[in-house]
Amino acid sequence: MSEVTVRQLAETVGIPLDRLLSQLSEAGLPKSGAEDTLSDEEKIRLLSYLRQRHGKGDGETDPLGPRRVTLKRKEVKALRQGRTGGATKTVNVEVRKRRTYVKRTEATGLTPEQLEAERARQALEEVKRQRELEEARRREEEEARRRAEEEAKRQAEEAEEEARRRAEEEAKQAEEAAAEQEEAVTEAPPAPEEVPAPQPVVEEAPKPSPKKAKKKKEEEKRQRPARKKLEASDQLLAAKARKRRKAKETVRQPVAPQVREVVIPETITVAELAKRMAVKAADVVKTLFQMGQMVTINQVLDQETAALVVEEMGHKAVLQSAEDLEQQLIEQATQPLSDEKPRPPVVTVMGHVDHGKTSLLDYIRRTRVAAREAGGITQHIGAYQVKTDHGRITFIDTPGHAAFTAMRARGAQATDIVVLVVAADDGVMPQTKEAIDHARAAGVPMVVAINKIDKPEADPERVKTELAALEVVPEEWGGDTQFVPVSAKTGQGIDDLLEAILLQAELLELKAPTKGSARGVVLEARLDKGRGPVADVLIQAGTLKRGDAVVCGEQYGRVRAMLDENGKQIKQAGPSTPVEILGLSGVPNAGDELIAVKDEKVAKQIAELRAEKAKAKRMAAQQAAKLDQVFAKMEEGEVVDLNLIVKADVHGSLEALREALTKLSNDKVRVNVVAGGVGGITESDVNLALTSNAVIIGFNVRADAGARRLAEEKGVEIRYYSVIYDVIDDVKKSIKGMLAPEMKERIVGVAEVRQVFRHPKFGQIAGCMVKEGVVRRNLPIRVLRDNVVIFEGQLESLRRFKDDVTEVKAGMECGIGVKNYNDVREGDLIEVYERVEVEAED
Template identity: 60%
Template sequence: MSDTDGKKPLGLGGGRPGQVKQSFSHGRTKSVVVETKRKRVVVPKPGAAKTTGTSNPALGDPSKRPAGITDAEMERRLKALQAAKHREAEEAIQRAADEKAREEERERRRAEIEAKEREDREREEALRLKAEEDQRKAREAELRAQKKEEVRKPAAAAAAPVDPAAAEAAESRAATKGVTVGAPRKTDRERDGRGAATDRDARAKAKTTEDARRTGRLSLNDALQGGEGGRQRSMAAMKRKQEKARQKAMGFGQKAEKQVRDVQLPEVIVVSELANRMAERAADVVKSLMKMGMMVSINESIDADTAELIIEEFGHKAVRVSDADVEQVIDTVKDKDEDRLPRPPIVTIMGHVDHGKTSLLDAIRKTSVVSGEAGGITQHIGAYQVTTESGAVLTFLDTPGHAAFTSMRSRGAQVTDIVVLVVAADDQVMPQTVEAIAHAKAANVPMIVAINKIDKYEANPQKVRTDLLQHSVVVEAMSGDVLDVEVSAKTGLGLDKLLEAISLQAEILDLRANPERSASGAVIEAKLDVGRGPVATVLVQNGTLKRGDIFVVGEQWGKVRALINDQGERIEEAGPSVPVEVLGLNGTPEAGDVLNVVDTEAQAREIADYRIKAAKDKRAAAGAATTLEQLMAKAKADKSVAELPILVKADVQGSAEAIVQAMEKIGNDEVRVRVLHSGVGAITETDIGLAEASGAPVIGFNVRANAPARASANQKGVEIRYYSVIYDLVDDIKAAASGLLKNEVREHFIGYAAIKEVFKVSGVGKVAGCLVTEGVARRSAGVRLLRDNVVIHEGTLKTLKRFKDEVKEVISGQECGMAFENYDDIRNGDVIEIFEREEIVRKL
């Protein structure tokens, strides 16, 4: 293999020599001589060529081919093989060219990145050098200024006048020694010269050390040599001196004048907050309190009187404020007459249940709301806006007529401008009609009487007008001042006259509001909607409510995320007298709360927190305002009264409120219904847990339990009852509460028997021989033993016999034997009273 040993290279006969480079581990290589074998060419014999005839010599020996392969097929295969080899060679060349181009592109990119990085480094270096140069120039300028200042100081000291007393003393000393002062001796001059030179050297050395100290470059030798001449100023002292000089030059040296502040002081304040309002250090405030004998920390609260003393001690002025002052940010400015523009009237439809209030409103709106209400009665306050054919815009409120919805009708009357009292012509003035009249009078709003169902055969509108006279409502037909219109919600008769009467009344009232001020309005209804969160139906009364406004409503606050009108469309703003659904509250407000727009979120949160605290304090005060005797009496009363606890969840706040009020009216001295919790929204696991702990059913009004709550109720055995009509709910709760009442027991006297003789029977005891003197003696009845008309014993009979036979009853005039159960003290002449008890089930 190698030619180093002088031997002949290894090879195959007839081959061409070549070299191959071998690679080994650790980077070693070796060249090896190899031989390339030539391809063997088979030349056909002359005789074979003749035998094959037209066969091509290049196609090889036909006898060695597979069976069935002709010369043409063999030639086609050879051509295909050559074309494939040619194609592979071209592809290899193309791949090599592509690889080379990619490598060149990578090299170019690498070079660009390196050039960019180098350029960035150079730029950063240049910026750093420039910054260092600027700092060095600033230091040099500062040193030059300091040196000039020091040069001026010695010059001023040299120019100072010589003390005359010291000069006279020197002259007197020279006179006593016989030496002329003006002509010192040579030795003195030499000494003085050497001393002066020494002083100059010392001053130069000290100046050098001083300069080195100022610049911050002080070597160890300079510091040690400087320390030999006496005490030197430290670096910290030099820096303090420079800082003072700089502040004096900039005018900071003078002590700032103390600023007197007006500190707002609530009833209770935290120490840290007090220090913050005074702009004083909290540690100083704590120190002052400790001097007063109060050991408090910065996180503790102090009362207003103590805080006022601290404020005066620090030289400030205390301004007492109340917690209620947070509500002063609500805009209560009176509007100017020129800013007030006409607004649509707010009309409330009121009346007795099933007198056609909602049907009348449907006819005006040309919609159908009644079909959507459970049981065909209105259970929510609906707010709608209607545009009449004449172009007038009216806002209608539809209130429930059922007795349970008193508070809803009251709210409707409070926010309204005109009340339309609906009375059925085929009926009479009913309790809720009277109640609606009272609400309208209390709210001091004008009333229009709509006599509905005029199309019915039995309609008698004159009777309605006469009945209204009993309640001080005198209509125009009876020479009064109350408008009355006969209408039919079914046929549409008289609707145009009703709308005309409403427009006329609104024109007389001249209703105006300022749409440019901060919005305020009343919450008509509130609910917790799945997916949308708390939703409040608000009737805007003043200003314009816009999307994005921050508001506070009752104990809740929020930011208007969306406004939805009565048609279900999203709007950007709502002006006066426009009812809208408001989304974006942090909780469900109470129906009847007032909505006010404020400037900032902090103000809204502060007002809501104050109202929550005030409500808690009010509830606590109401609970604490009882004496021990009252608590004991209440405990005794509670023991004697049976309670039916329930949990109420409703779809809207108004319905929950109406149900709670209806439940409070159910019961008597023995039984009452106790609402443990009422809320808005779906029934949750928390409600089920509370119901289980109290043994109470859960009442769902137009709401359902979610899946986890249903599973929990099944597991814990809590009953969930669903209702959509308030009639059914009240009736069922009444029936359930009636079940807690004790049955009434009544006694019926059925007979008397006189004891004639007493016998003693073995195994039985004493048996009374009796004569039934009145009525009937029954075995199953109760008996009393009377002695001189005094009840001695009351119980039951153990046996009732006629002769020797046990019988069920013995009639008057017959004799019988009686024995009492567990009682033997019977005597001749006693009377037995026989009676029966009857239990009567009581209802509320």
């Protein structure tokens, strides 16, 4: 430190000059003026005096912290692995070592002058920081005052604008009243001819008699209304003349017809459609009548018909789907999310049965979760938030990867990190491999916890080697996966595991908005006998409060109660917080999205829309990618990903199939083997195929009953083979398009229209005679006139006499109602046909 003047020190510290001179005098350092200099020793004496006056002694611990030096070393080793058939494979493994040295500076190693100088520097920085805080507070007060002034100014401008608008409205009303008065005068009957007023007599005349004077007054009284009407007529003519002059001065442009964008939902009434086009409902009814449809203003139109009406009346139709309507309702009923802050990571624990997943969580939470479950096995999904010394972590304990994949199949992305638990004494098991496949399909990072290292037969190196063969390579071997040896029984390595999870979370930089309408995902739901529908929800964004109206999948309601994982009532929950909520109208599905809305009425409307959409989806079963669909996509010019899941009887066949199928990729089709395994096809494989849009290939293996039932329900394709070359040839043919199916039409029956009549209930009915084949009610039809197709559609009704029938054979009479078509004429032919899929030949 160098010498400074008293003025410079006052400016640096940020205090008045007089105050600093007073403090110097009290400290025994009298300075007469602002230009006097201060040495380092004088500044230290001033600092010591100030510290003693504020109750701080000189024996406090020195704030200087330790210094660290980290040394890194790296070397490459060759690791040889054996293969089937005696061949070996050499893998270069990079071993990295890091050692950190900490050097602490002893207090006795510093001179008193250095210590005092350091303390003086820190004291000056503290005073300067306080000064900056005061300055920031002053700026905030000025900003608040400025905003208040702007708000007052804005309110004054709004009041002035409102007064001006009212004055204009009053002036407009006065003009309209004057115009109405003018119209009333115009419509009045013409005034009688004006009687010439008597001329004044210059010469003196004799005084009229009283009888004549009375008669004269009566005549003037009779002519008075006529005079008033004449004056009003003159005023009206003058006003019209002024308007004509003003019209000549101002040239008005013609107004073009206004074209509106009319939003049309899937169904809409005639009255609502007229309202959206800003026209009379009678005009819409007239247009529909001209198009051949007799409707009323309360009749419901389909989207296609409404669009035709809108275009016919010169407007632009904008079709609105159920998804758009649902999204619009959600946007109107929710508050935007804001104020992003870091959130705890959501960790899913997966692994093989009895490898210690729940026991590991039990030790972390310090509760006896496993003791309350049947046989110590997790029976349902449970979520728990743990407060550690390193931060908060939300754990999701699953009964296996099946539930994890089932949630992903519904679109739930609730997991940030997967902790793969592998027993050190058991090694990698089949469910361990499946867990790795599911974690990779989810696209989330993994942390491997090698459990049960306290057992004598534990072999962590064996676990690392087996996982490295599955391309899960430890960091110390040059990979990107953290391996942490732990013991759920003794607690060994638990802190290291938590540090590894939090380190991975820091790399992900997890953040979520805390303000706005809450959003979350359902982890599990059940129907409680005493409490009704209960849902375990993981909040992902916003803050959920007790009493909020929510919509959850196809269910809705209001949050009557909200509990944490310990059953304690809470009032609100932020991001990454698992809660149990009560008050829903029904039991939602695992993976359903929860959204908080402003009104319970809107929540009910959204839930009903979703229920209708789900019903439509159930009508058309969900289809996975079929091999037969590959060629159709190739013709469109897009690159197709053909995902396969291969299950074989032995490991050698699995590897051979994996390599052979992967080599079949070309410029138009990429063949991806998503997962593979040894053994039968299970429900987990079907779920994985559903989420990854894959086809399952079974080589010398079969699917169990549950997997077959699930595959049939979800539309997942399973193909069985016993020869490797058959698998390869089948996929090759699929890629070349040789398996593309051909669709052909087959005429089932033809009916001739003999007479057309109208029914008051069913509309137009065609009396027909079936000439060929059979007319079936559920098949598509064509209406032919002079052997030309004029309409394609469906049958509305099929009757024989007064009975509804499903089919009518040749030579029989029937009554046919054509759906959405009212122009069937005598002599027309109604052709019934069906589409048949014919497999292509090699």
